[in-house]
Amino acid sequence: MKRSRSGLLIFIVILFGLALWVVWPNHEIRGRTGFALGLDLRGGSQLVYSANLSMKDPAQTDAQALEGVKQTIERRVNKYGVTEPIVQTMQNEQGGFILVQLPGVKDIDEALMLIGQVAELDFREQVLNATGNTTWVIAKAVGSNGTEKELTGKYLKPNATPVLNPNTNKIEIAFEWDAEGAVLFKQITTRNLNKPLGIFLDNELISAPTVQAVIEAKGVIEGDFSLDEANTLAIQLNSGALDVPLTIVERRDVGATLGADSLQKSLLAGIIGSALIILFMIIYYRVSGLVACLALVVYAVLTLALFRLIPVVLTLPGIAGFIVSVGMGVDGNVLVCERLKEELRRGSTLERGVEQSFRQSWSAIWDANVTVFIACAVLYWLGNTFGNFTVVGFAATLFIGVALSMFTQVVVTRSFMRTVVNSGLAKSPRAYGVSER
Amino acid sequence: MIDFVGKRRWFFLISAILIIIGIISLAVFGLKWGVDFSSGTAMTLQFEKEVELGQLRQQLADLGYDTATIQPAGEKEFFIRVQEISSDQYAQLKEGLELGLASNITDSSVFTVSPIIAAATVRNTAIAIVIASIGILLYISWAFRKMPKPFRWGTCAILALFHDLIIVIAIFSILGWAAGMEVDALFVTGVLAVAGVSVNNIVVVFDRIRENSKRGVSSDLEVVANCGIMESVGRSLNTGLATLFVIVALYLLGGVTIRNLILALLVGITTGIYSSLCIAGQLLVVWDKGEWGKLFSWLPSAKRPS
Numbered sequence: 001m002k003r004s005r006s007g008l009l010i011f012i013v014i015l016f017g018l019a020l021w022v023v024w025p026n027h028e029i030r031g032r033t034g035f036a037l038g039l040d041l042r043g044g045s046q047l048v049y050s051a052n053l054s055m056k057d058p059a060q061t062d063a064q065a066l067e068g069v070k071q072t073i074e075r076r077v078n079k080y081g082v083t084e085p086i087v088q089t090m091q092n093e094q095g096g097f098i099l100v101q102l103p104g105v106k107d108i109d110e111a112l113m114l115i116g117q118v119a120e121l122d123f124r125e126q127v128l129n130a131t132g133n134t135t136w137v138i139a140k141a142v143g144s145n146g147t148e149k150e151l152t153g154k155y156l157k158p159n160a161t162p163v164l165n166p167n168t169n170k171i172e173i174a175f176e177w178d179a180e181g182a183v184l185f186k187q188i189t190t191r192n193l194n195k196p197l198g199i200f201l202d203n204e205l206i207s208a209p210t211v212q213a214v215i216e217a218k219g220v221i222e223g224d225f226s227l228d229e230a231n232t233l234a235i236q237l238n239s240g241a242l243d244v245p246l247t248i249v250e251r252r253d254v255g256a257t258l259g260a261d262s263l264q265k266s267l268l269a270g271i272i273g274s275a276l277i278i279l280f281m282i283i284y285y286r287v288s289g290l291v292a293c294l295a296l297v298v299y300a301v302l303t304l305a306l307f308r309l310i311p312v313v314l315t316l317p318g319i320a321g322f323i324v325s326v327g328m329g330v331d332g333n334v335l336v337c338e339r340l341k342e343e344l345r346r347g348s349t350l351e352r353g354v355e356q357s358f359r360q361s362w363s364a365i366w367d368a369n370v371t372v373f374i375a376c377a378v379l380y381w382l383g384n385t386f387g388n389f390t391v392v393g394f395a396a397t398l399f400i401g402v403a404l405s406m407f408t409q410v411v412v413t414r415s416f417m418r419t420v421v422n423s424g425l426a427k428s429p430r431a432y433g434v435s436e437r
Numbered sequence: 438m439i440d441f442v443g444k445r446r447w448f449f450l451i452s453a454i455l456i457i458i459g460i461i462s463l464a465v466f467g468l469k470w471g472v473d474f475s476s477g478t479a480m481t482l483q484f485e486k487e488v489e490l491g492q493l494r495q496q497l498a499d500l501g502y503d504t505a506t507i508q509p510a511g512e513k514e515f516f517i518r519v520q521e522i523s524s525d526q527y528a529q530l531k532e533g534l535e536l537g538l539a540s541n542i543t544d545s546s547v548f549t550v551s552p553i554i555a556a557a558t559v560r561n562t563a564i565a566i567v568i569a570s571i572g573i574l575l576y577i578s579w580a581f582r583k584m585p586k587p588f589r590w591g592t593c594a595i596l597a598l599f600h601d602l603i604i605v606i607a608i609f610s611i612l613g614w615a616a617g618m619e620v621d622a623l624f625v626t627g628v629l630a631v632a633g634v635s636v637n638n639i640v641v642v643f644d645r646i647r648e649n650s651k652r653g654v655s656s657d658l659e660v661v662a663n664c665g666i667m668e669s670v671g672r673s674l675n676t677g678l679a680t681l682f683v684i685v686a687l688y689l690l691g692g693v694t695i696r697n698l699i700l701a702l703l704v705g706i707t708t709g710i711y712s713s714l715c716i717a718g719q720l721l722v723v724w725d726k727g728e729w730g731k732l733f734s735w736l737p738s739a740k741r742p743s
């Protein structure tokens with residue numbers, strides 16, 4: 001019995017050491033050196049787009065169309081070079097939405113353009129209509145399988161790049177067709193030799209160069225591009241067009257220093273608050289208060305270590321969840337300390353009092369925490385379903401925090417208390433906050 | 438020994454007054470919805486030099502934003518809210534302020550939202566609270582299954598929980614018209630947090646009542662409940678106090694961004710202590726004694742039936 005207890009103590013010390021190592025900054029865990037911070041704490045932009053699902057391909061379900069848009073946006077954002085972007089889809093009865101988080105992006109307007117544009121490229125030829133005017137009609141040709149196909153951006157190889165034309169000193173976008181595209185393009189350029197061929201992006205004419213020769217595999221798009229615009233367009237062409245048009249409905253930019261400021265202020269406040277708790281616990285509950293505080297330190301370090309290992313993305317609501325869980329952790333300890341005082345007042349021996357206080361407060365701790373778990377589970381599930389990620393962050397940290405606080409209650413605080421009692425260092429009930437009568 | 442249960446009608450009266458005032462305020466004024474729930478553009482601007490509020494207001498009015506809401510958010514920081522504006526308009530606004538106030542803007546956060554998202558958030562939170570409440574109700578009824586009529590314990594816990602939530606929301610409604618307090622997405626998180634803390638408190642007190650009942654303290658639930666509540670007072674006050682240390686520190690020192698959330702917690706934890714000691718167990722007793730019908734005839738001036 002005695003031996004297994006000291007074994008448990010050693011286990012706790014090792015666990016604490018490992019957790020401290022995980023939390024300690026300056027080394028890399030899961031690809032980063034610090035905590036994973038949400039946009040509200042590190043700065044960056046969050047964009048929410050509403051997808052016009054009425055324009056989707058009828059063969060697709062809403063979810064498939066959204067997923068397609070999401071993948072296209074992911075490709076675009078990755079090529080743009082944002083670190084750790086998040087692209088998520090959400091659906092409710094108001095339609096489909098795409099949430100994009102871009103940490104640390106400075107020029108948000110450019111990013112806005114990059115993500116939201118459909119970027120449907122097509123080539124059109126001029127035809128005479130009944131009234132004698134010329135109109136642009138999407139160029140069609142017979143594909144390799146014998147059916148007629150429209151020449152659009154989907155036959156492009158994903159390697160379009162901006163190039164500088166040395167003759168005109170203008171920036172152009174060089175592109176290459178895949179095998180099918182080449183078959184179509186050859187027929188179209190043959191038929192339109194010495195005629196203009198219109199290049200349209202999202203139904204807007206970009207340029208209408210005259211076809212000088214029959215071309216198969218390669219081409220350039222001329223236009224009045226700045227280098228940035230050409231880069232953006234090249235990324236869009238390489239990522240493919242969006243399946244449905246998007247409109248922006250929410251936009252949140254957090255400045256990097258303002259984000260860091262919130263984090264720093266909250267941390268400082270948390271530290272001062274914790275110091276007050278420790279002071280209060282020690283003054284009021286003496287030895288058991290001190291033990292509870294040690295256990296709370298172990299608890300806080302374990303929780304933070306788990307946040308880093310999973311990793312949990314810390315946001316302001318997430319920190320709120322953590323604070324509430326610390327409050328519940330303190331509560332568990334207060335319950336035990338109060339019980340111990342009661343037991344000692346009733347004349348229990350110290351050893352018996354400690355065992356009794358843990359045993360009797362357990363039902364309250366268990367039931368109270370299970371109800372919190374139920375609430376967390378509902379919030380987590382609903383938050384994910386409805387795409388309310390504020391709520392998800394809160395529920396996740398609260399759940400982890402409360403689960404760990406129960407663990408520290410049962411294992412750490414009890415083990416520490418037994419050690420203190422067995423050591424015989426503090427024997428008088430007064431040391432546990434009981435005033436002798 | 439303080440007679441917590443015996444004074445129940447006083448507690449119910451206080452709560453009823455608070456809730457009625459709250460409901461009136463909610464019905465008349467509602468909540469002052471922030472950008473998250475209405476639409477518009479909110480920004481936090483950090484200036485290089487010190488800027489006076491009056492100057493800023495004047496400058497914004499000169500730029501055509503005479504209805505802007507302005508709140509100081511720190512030494513050189515301001516929180517400004519205007520109607521929904523585009524990126525270009527925002528850039529012009531920033532430039533106009535930098536010129537007019539002769540101070541560069543060193544950092545800024547902007548938040549623009551269309552109404553389409555906002556409505557869903559509030560409704561989803563309400564759904565979440567209702568579903569969570571049903572779950573909690575079922576669990577408490579199960580956890581107290583060895584008690585007579587366990588379903589009552591769950592119901593009373595949920596009633597006390599709603600009591601706390603209504604008071605928190607009502608106080609924000611009152612602060613809304615009295616002090617211009619806006620309700621934002623973090624407030625919603627705050628309400629959820631209050632629900633968690635509140636249920637936790639109630640269950641701890643119920644657990645104590647259950648224990649006394651098992652021990653056979655008395656056959657009268659009123660005595661049993663009062664013992665349980667009395668024994669929980671120390672714990673409730675100490676835990677509440679300890680948690681409030683952190684909350685008050687966060688309120689005073691934490692950034693203006695989380696102030697709504699923290700204020701909700703501050704109010705919620707305070708009412709949570711009150712309702713767990715003065716409402717939840719008392720509801721059980723009222724139910725046990727079949728006093729529901731007499732509830733409204735219970736004026737404090739009326740003599741307590743002995």
